[in-house]
Amino acid sequence: MRFTDDEWMLMxxxxxxxxxxxxxxxxxxxxxxxxxxxxxxRWTASLLTKLAEMTDAEYGALDLYPDE
Structure with missing residues (x-):
C-alpha cells in the first residue's frame, strides 16, 4: 500500500x-x-480508508521510524 508523505507523518x-x-x-x-x-x-480521511483496508499484520510490518 502506498502512503503519501503527509499520511506517513500522521502515522x-x-x-x-x-x-x-x-x-x-x-x-x-x-x-x-x-x-x-x-x-x-483530507489526509486523515484518506489514511483512515487505507488503514481500514489493511490487516494488523501488514500494519505491523510498516517501519514508521526508519531513522531510529
Missing part, C-alpha cells in the same frame, strides 16, 4: 503502536478539526 505522530489504536487516535483528532483544517481532514 508517526499519532500511532500508539497498533493499527486499531491509530484508527481510534485519528478519529479522535478529526473531531477537533475546524473548517480551516481542510488539508488535514
Amino acid at each position: 508517526m505522530l499519532y500511532s500508539p503502536g497498533t493499527r486499531t489504536g491509530l484508527i481510534a487516535e485519528l478519529q479522535t483528532m478529526q473531531k477537533s478539526l475546524t473548517g480551516r483544517d481542510r488539508n488535514l481532514r
Whole structure:
C-alpha cells in the first residue's frame, strides 16, 4: 500500500503502536478539526480508508521510524 508523505507523518505522530489504536487516535483528532483544517481532514480521511483496508499484520510490518 502506498502512503503519501503527509499520511506517513500522521502515522508517526499519532500511532500508539497498533493499527486499531491509530484508527481510534485519528478519529479522535478529526473531531477537533475546524473548517480551516481542510488539508488535514483530507489526509486523515484518506489514511483512515487505507488503514481500514489493511490487516494488523501488514500494519505491523510498516517501519514508521526508519531513522531510529
